[in-house]
Amino acid sequence: MSKPFQGKVAIITGASRGLGAGIARHFAAKGADLVINYTSDNSTAAAKELVSELESKHKVKAVTAQCDITTADGPQQLIDIAKSHFTKGGKFQIDILINNAGIVNPAPMGSVTLDEFNKTFELNARAPLFVVQAAIPYLPNDRSGRIINVSSITTSMGFWWQSCYAGTKGALEAMTRVWARELGERATVNSINPGAMMTGMYSGLPQEMLEKVWSLNYMAPLAKPREGIDSPETVEAAKGLGGRPAYLEEVAGIIALLSMPEAGWITGQVIGSNGGGVMTKG
Numbered sequence: 259m260s261k262p263f264q265g266k267v268a269i270i271t272g273a274s275r276g277l278g279a280g281i282a283r284h285f286a287a288k289g290a291d292l293v294i295n296y297t298s299d300n301s302t303a304a305a306k307e308l309v310s311e312l313e314s315k316h317k318v319k320a321v322t323a324q325c326d327i328t329t330a331d332g333p334q335q336l337i338d339i340a341k342s343h344f345t346k347g348g349k350f351q352i353d354i355l356i357n358n359a360g361i362v363n364p365a366p367m368g369s370v371t372l373d374e375f376n377k378t379f380e381l382n383a384r385a386p387l388f389v390v391q392a393a394i395p396y397l398p399n400d401r402s403g404r405i406i407n408v409s410s411i412t413t414s415m416g417f418w419w420q421s422c423y424a425g426t427k428g429a430l431e432a433m434t435r436v437w438a439r440e441l442g443e444r445a446t447v448n449s450i451n452p453g454a455m456m457t458g459m460y461s462g463l464p465q466e467m468l469e470k471v472w473s474l475n476y477m478a479p480l481a482k483p484r485e486g487i488d489s490p491e492t493v494e495a496a497k498g499l500g501g502r503p504a505y506l507e508e509v510a511g512i513i514a515l516l517s518m519p520e521a522g523w524i525t526g527q528v529i530g531s532n533g534g535g536v537m538t539k540g
């Protein structure tokens with residue numbers, strides 16, 4: 259297997275489970291050394307297990323970085339942890355930074371609380387800003403750096419109950435364009451906008467909202483489940499969602515494409531990552 263990220267250091271926020279772990283596995287398979295960020299003590303075992311898996315299976319170096327990036331000093335702690343493990347010959351460089359950590363907090367208008375909005379904004383929008391800011395001194399100086407922000411299909415759908423989530427992910431997309439200009443000599447900066455994924459992300463949502471998710475997935479041309487090709491679990495999940503969720507490796511693969519040297523002419527973009535559920539004009 260080709261290893262285009264051999265020797266490169268990638269930092270992934272919110273990476274102990276779900277999409278973050280899927281991204282880590284995809285990048286490790288392509289040779290990247292990894293910093294696995296997470297926050298809660300409850301995620302420590304999963305993060306350590308993931309690191310052990312990546313190092314054993316792919317012979318890369320992977321480290322955990324437990325820190326809350328929504329705190330004032332959390333972003334700098336994350337970069338300092340990475341620096342302590344990946345400084346070579348007195349030099350430390352961040353080649354790839356993936357802002358994946360996020361929270362949904364769905365609530366219909368009339369029920370949104372200030373606390374819910376603040377917590378969503380702190381993780382989805384404010385934290386990526388300060389993580390990127392802390393990383394700036396260690397980005398390449400030849401435009402080879404890659405920053406990818408994980409946004410959401412909801413920013414384009416006007417989707418029900420998503421004032422907090424869509425609003426804060428929309429802010430992240432706006433900052434993506436700002437950073438693409440300001441960091442142009444250091445790195446490309448892009449966002450992706452996935453929809454439903456095989457993470458169990460909808461398992462705790464009310465039935466009323468699941469029915470609305472159905473219409474979103476039904477419109478995605480690549481979401482029709484394929485008997486004999488998709489796993490039985492995926493086909494079953496599609497029945498209540500209007501279409502199959504994305505496999506994690508499908509979304510991780512798009513992030514990897516944006517991280518390749520050949521993607522050096524793409525910046526400031528929101529790249530469709532939802533099976534055609536939203537078709538954007540680039």
